Amino acid sequence: DFIHALENDVKPAFGTSNEAIERFYSTGIMTWGQPLQDLLDDGNLFIQQAKDGEIQRGLVSILLEGSPNAGKTALAAKLALESDFPFVKLCSPEDMVGFTETAKCMQIRKVFDDAYKSTQSCILIDDVEGLLEYGDIGARYSNVVLQALRVLLKKEPPPGKKLLILCTTSRRDVLEQMKLCASFTTVLHVPNLTKPEHLTTVLLNLSENGNSCFTRDEISRISKNISSKRLSVGIKKLLAFIDWTRQMDPKARSSKFLAKLEEEMALL
Amino acid sequence: DFIHALENDVKPAFGTSNEAIERFYSTGIMTWGQPLQDLLDDGNLFIQQAKDGEIQRGLVSILLEGSPNAGKTALAAKLALESDFPFVKLCSPEDMVGFTETAKCMQIRKVFDDAYKSTQSCILIDDVEGLLEYGDIGARYSNVVLQALRVLLKKEPPPGKKLLILCTTSRRDVLEQMKLCASFTTVLHVPNLTKPEHLTTVLLNLSENGNSCFTRDEISRISKNISSKRLSVGIKKLLAFIDWTRQMDPKARSSKFLAKLEEEMALL
Amino acid sequence: DFIHALENDVKPAFGTSNEAIERFYSTGIMTWGQPLQDLLDDGNLFIQQAKDGEIQRGLVSILLEGSPNAGKTALAAKLALESDFPFVKLCSPEDMVGFTETAKCMQIRKVFDDAYKSTQSCILIDDVEGLLEYGDIGARYSNVVLQALRVLLKKEPPPGKKLLILCTTSRRDVLEQMKLCASFTTVLHVPNLTKPEHLTTVLLNLSENGNSCFTRDEISRISKNISSKRLSVGIKKLLAFIDWTRQMDPKARSSKFLAKLEEEMALL
Amino acid sequence: DFIHALENDVKPAFGTSNEAIERFYSTGIMTWGQPLQDLLDDGNLFIQQAKDGEIQRGLVSILLEGSPNAGKTALAAKLALESDFPFVKLCSPEDMVGFTETAKCMQIRKVFDDAYKSTQSCILIDDVEGLLEYGDIGARYSNVVLQALRVLLKKEPPPGKKLLILCTTSRRDVLEQMKLCASFTTVLHVPNLTKPEHLTTVLLNLSENGNSCFTRDEISRISKNISSKRLSVGIKKLLAFIDWTRQMDPKARSSKFLAKLEEEMALL
Amino acid sequence: DFIHALENDVKPAFGTSNEAIERFYSTGIMTWGQPLQDLLDDGNLFIQQAKDGEIQRGLVSILLEGSPNAGKTALAAKLALESDFPFVKLCSPEDMVGFTETAKCMQIRKVFDDAYKSTQSCILIDDVEGLLEYGDIGARYSNVVLQALRVLLKKEPPPGKKLLILCTTSRRDVLEQMKLCASFTTVLHVPNLTKPEHLTTVLLNLSENGNSCFTRDEISRISKNISSKRLSVGIKKLLAFIDWTRQMDPKARSSKFLAKLEEEMALL
Amino acid sequence: DFIHALENDVKPAFGTSNEAIERFYSTGIMTWGQPLQDLLDDGNLFIQQAKDGEIQRGLVSILLEGSPNAGKTALAAKLALESDFPFVKLCSPEDMVGFTETAKCMQIRKVFDDAYKSTQSCILIDDVEGLLEYGDIGARYSNVVLQALRVLLKKEPPPGKKLLILCTTSRRDVLEQMKLCASFTTVLHVPNLTKPEHLTTVLLNLSENGNSCFTRDEISRISKNISSKRLSVGIKKLLAFIDWTRQMDPKARSSKFLAKLEEEMALL
């Protein structure tokens, strides 16, 4: 029956260790510019508030939203682990492939029930639209999961307990329509790289660490080339493009790199 | 089978003590202005009527509606507990995360069935749109729960018994469309703070109790600043903003507080 | 299996005694004016016809439709009990909260199957749109129940048996769309109070019986006040307003009563 | 499992004797005019064809369509019984209240499977739109039943066997949309009474048999009254109006009868 | 469980012998004109190709599409049996009345799995839109069956095996919308009779065989009569009309026959 | 229960050997022109990248999209097998006919779970829109499968492991609407034959290998004939046309071949 299923059916198999969460930014977080720094400062301020023992309310919930490949998951993982909360728990659609919506819901509920037992807990909910099973054609989604999140994102932990919730999404538009954004304490934007110097910082940084294929000359040529264009690219995509150019003939690679940026609409 | 499930499957685990209900306003109810006072007076008048032994009809049902964060739940909890009804029962989506709509329905029904057994009962139904599982995209909802509420909100308790029902919602529009508002004895509006003096009252009150971070000087500066603007903010949001400014450098905090109010569209 | 479920699963727990039906008009039926009298006369004529042994057809079905609070249920109950049919059976959504549509359907079917066994039976189906689980958003309803009603409202009882069906609804519009109105022998309108003298009759009547709070002076003042306005109020709502004014200061009550009527759109 | 269910789950409880079918026209079939006579002639011609042993095709299917109360079921029953087919089987939603669509489908299939075993069979399917569970709001229906009918109405009986199918509907429009009309050998229209003489024939006929309440004088007055108006009324409705006037004061009854005809839109 | 059900639940009860398929054209195939002859030639050419051992691809699939009553099923059956493929299997909604969509799907799958085991197989899928459970109102269909057909119509048999698939449909429009037509090797049109000489050929042929009721004189009168009109009638409908005229008075029958053709929109 | 089902219910019956994958291009891959060569070069470059041990990210996913019959499956199979990845796994709707969406989802998940265990794996997902059960009428699809693919196509394999994913689709438009294209590392277009020389290359190649029926003369006549027309035909369709002409009279075949190309809209 129902209560029984709730307590027994969802195995602890889904427990997540801090190492699992660390893996989300195993290639590191590069501080490529001011917008990123501002985001990290804001995030940390809210985390501080979540731990402040003098404040009676025990709940702080943060939505990290940005375009695909912006680095949302890596940043959320970093903030979660650096919060120094003793209990960090992950909720990700990656770990629930093929679950029914009820099973997903139970899993989410279990994570929260566990968190309510600790004095200080942090929950990382990655890819909220994935959890909600949002499908663009026909605007399908799991109302069961939506209703659970809607309530759990606002529910105070028991008296004296502290709860920090970090969520990521690349579909702020969808969450707005679901009126879910209003359930968060704050919504923070994860920025794309938009200025030539952001790009140069990344390329130089990699080159210094011996990871990138571009020489300093190539980097300044690339930099000059894009100086008059509008740029918008996510860090994950950018790093993937750089990986890709490693397979190429050194002569062609910088122009192919620029062409790829244009093809992907990252340069306009 | 059906009858059996009804009686046995839903465990008394969901019983709510008065302490649980008190927690909804554990940080207190601040009387920040006349609109709030009027609401409390009205509410109490209806509660008096619900207890009046000379009236034959045994049912009074009140819908408290207001924008998110207006303080609806806290006020409903306060009215319920101060009604001095010996039996106060809570129905909240917070306690039914992951329930099927049938389980929700059975739970609601059980609360009413229990209430019918007492001479004087009070039922607090928090977040009606949450119970109804209303999802904005595609206007989804649980028709099973709607039909149950539709009937139970109008059903007279057995002869000689008294029943007070207190509901809260931030989606009056949705309940109107469902023609559910008409099922209540009365609909009361929970107001936002809309005048500078409402805000000042709150800030001074906190400062006097040593809870707030703003000095009297800052308070009068804030007050002057907003005197010409239109304000509309819920008490819960306001208290959260104040908490947030506590983490900040005293120099910046009053202007950051005002900026935050504007960002959240609370000031226009 | 199916047949078994049909015969065994629905317990006689739902049997209704005449006292249960009487309770629907335990506060009495006040004859406040001619429209009401006409309705009662018409209703009684049809009941007479339903009992007429010389007519071969054994079925008379009546739909009582009117706005919410018009007194539909009370009048249907009164007609049913005064019909002097030995077997009166109630079908009401109030007794089926949380039932699946199949269970509702089986319950309805059982009531009819039982009725077919008596020589003279009367079935009272209260709140037809509730039985049909009509939800305005998305126009949802139980097609299973609709199909059952559609057939049972037209099905002749066995040869020599008489069946009187009394239904109530406040959603004639919905039943028309479902083409269900055409299945009744006749549709009777339950009127609201629409003339000043209707209202005065009620107030005087209550005052004479020592139940109301208004003095004869107040009554004539109220009467004068509304003489030029258009009135439309259901008897249940009106009696509730009067109850409500009992909690008030005698000086304010008559004007508050009129204000409430206006607020509820009953006066235009 | 499936096959098993098909063969065992649907009990022979639904067998129909000829007496059951006779009851559909137990009050008799009155020949009120030429349109009705034409229909009966046509119907009989098709039945003759269905029995003609020299024709190789073994299937004749007839759809009797007309407005509600036109007398469709009574006429179909009469044609079925007078066909002198040894095996007559009834399929009616009246006998399947509360069945799932699968159970309905199985029941229909069983009727056909039985029919295929006899040399000459007749199947009467009453109220096809009821079997299809057609609900006007949202145009709902049982596609499972539709697909079954679509196939069974066209399927030839085994070699050497004869099958006559008689169906009734008051929703030809719906069946057309479902492209189901094209599956019948022929579609016959069951007419309403449309001329004054049709009405007079019925009234005189009843009066001669001592069943009606109207005198010959009243009848000629009624006849004169409607001579210039357009009439369209089904025989069942007409007989019900006449029954109804029996409860009245003889002076008022003929004008009340005419008023009722107008109220029901039967006279324009 | 799933795999088990697949292998055990669908009984060989659905096996079809060649006699069953022969029955589809037991009344014979009359060659009434050139369009029909062209179709048969085309069909035979494709069948030859399906058997050609020098071609490596092992799959030929043909869709026979035409209006209702055009003779599609009879022609498909004839082509299938005359193909001389040792294994001919029938898939028809007639044999699956009341099946769930999953059961239908399993049945179809089983037919193909069996076919893959023979060196040369022919599968006849009659009435594809029936298998797909297409319902016009609301454009309902079984996506489960669609997906199965979509894949199976394109799947190559195992190396060295040959598979000929013959399908019939009267809803080419629907299959186009489902993008299913593109899955066939070829789509062949089954023509209606459209010229006076087509009709005359049929009537003379029947008359010669002593099956028809029309004399040579009547036939030439009919022929003259329609010479200036546009004709379009399916062979099955035409044969049914002729059967029908057999019940009539010889004097009236030729004009009634023409009238019926017009009524059915076959003559314009 | 869930976990159990996941691990035990999906049998290894679906394992695919390399021979099974080879069969997709058993008739060979003909290099008919530069567009095809470019595609193969691009594909191989990405495969190289997927194996590059110096790159930390372990995932490369490629979508091969093109019109029906373009040769997508054959090319994907060839790339997969020539990648020299020790573990190549196939996911195809052909092997899942009649599976529930949950079973499909579990099957897909199992393939990925297996792949994560090998150091280097390649997964071939054929006919993605088939897996998604896309039905054009009503735009139906399996959201369960969509959500699984959405996550699995982006999920990194465990640290140190490499995963290459090759998908094919002929409905890029649908995948774009589902925002699934953005989940791939790259999207490669599988071209149709569009220039006369592409066609000539194929015909000559077959003629040299003694497989085709056209003589060199016929080939040059065909080539001349289409030189001024726009051509667009998939290799699979083209090879099928050529097979078809083998059944014909040599005189007619080249013009019939051209006519067929036009009929199929391949020549404009």
Ligand SMILES: Nc1ncnc2c1ncn2[C@@H]1O[C@H](COP(=O)(O)OP(=O)(O)OP(=O)(O)O)[C@@H](O)[C@H]1O
């Ligand atoms: N400044 C940075 N911010 C975020 N990620 C960074 C940064 N610098 C390097 N990275 C690396 O970039 C990658 C970001 O990928 P991540 O999965 O977080 O993106 P995402 O926005 O969540 O993508 P998706 O939209 O697919 O969910 C990680 O591998 C991370 O280690």
Ligand SMILES: Nc1ncnc2c1ncn2[C@@H]1O[C@H](COP(=O)(O)OP(=O)(O)OP(=O)(O)O)[C@@H](O)[C@H]1O
């Ligand atoms: N005058 C007041 N009215 C209501 N709440 C007050 C008041 N003064 C202080 N509070 C505090 O403000 C908070 C109001 O939060 P509450 O949950 O009731 O808001 P809500 O309108 O129900 O929010 P939501 O829309 O999220 O349901 C409580 O913590 C309560 O103690």
Ligand SMILES: Nc1ncnc2c1ncn2[C@@H]1O[C@H](COP(=O)(O)OP(=O)(O)OP(=O)(O)O)[C@@H](O)[C@H]1O
């Ligand atoms: N003339 C009257 N007609 C009907 N009810 C009356 C009359 N006079 C007094 N009453 C009282 O008014 C009340 C009518 O309530 P009732 O439940 O019948 O209304 P209703 O129209 O069914 O309401 P709803 O729309 O909520 O179903 C009853 O308590 C009844 O005793």
Ligand SMILES: Nc1ncnc2c1ncn2[C@@H]1O[C@H](COP(=O)(O)OP(=O)(O)OP(=O)(O)O)[C@@H](O)[C@H]1O
């Ligand atoms: N000429 C007639 N044709 C049909 N019915 C007649 C005729 N004369 C008398 N009757 C009587 O009229 C009644 C016709 O009712 P019947 O149920 O057949 O109508 P119906 O069209 O099927 O109604 P519904 O639309 O409700 O299904 C029967 O009681 C029948 O005995």
Ligand SMILES: Nc1ncnc2c1ncn2[C@@H]1O[C@H](COP(=O)(O)OP(=O)(O)OP(=O)(O)O)[C@@H](O)[C@H]1O
């Ligand atoms: N030339 C012909 N082509 C087809 N059928 C013919 C021909 N001549 C005679 N017939 C007879 O006509 C009938 C055709 O009926 P058939 O069921 O094949 O039509 P259909 O197009 O499949 O109809 P439906 O649209 O109902 O499926 C068969 O009885 C067949 O024996």
Ligand SMILES: Nc1ncnc2c1ncn2[C@@H]1O[C@H](COP(=O)(O)OP(=O)(O)OP(=O)(O)O)[C@@H](O)[C@H]1O
């Ligand atoms: N250059 C080529 N590219 C692809 N296939 C080729 C080529 N040359 C010959 N072939 C053959 O053409 C056929 C291509 O068929 P394939 O099933 O791959 O097409 P497809 O695009 O996947 O079709 P569908 O749209 O039906 O899925 C195979 O039999 C293959 O052996």
Ligand SMILES: [Mg+2]
């Ligand atoms: Mg992410």
Ligand SMILES: [Mg+2]
């Ligand atoms: Mg609240």
Ligand SMILES: [Mg+2]
């Ligand atoms: Mg009522």
Ligand SMILES: [Mg+2]
């Ligand atoms: Mg009928």
Ligand SMILES: [Mg+2]
């Ligand atoms: Mg056919």
Ligand SMILES: [Mg+2]
């Ligand atoms: Mg393919």
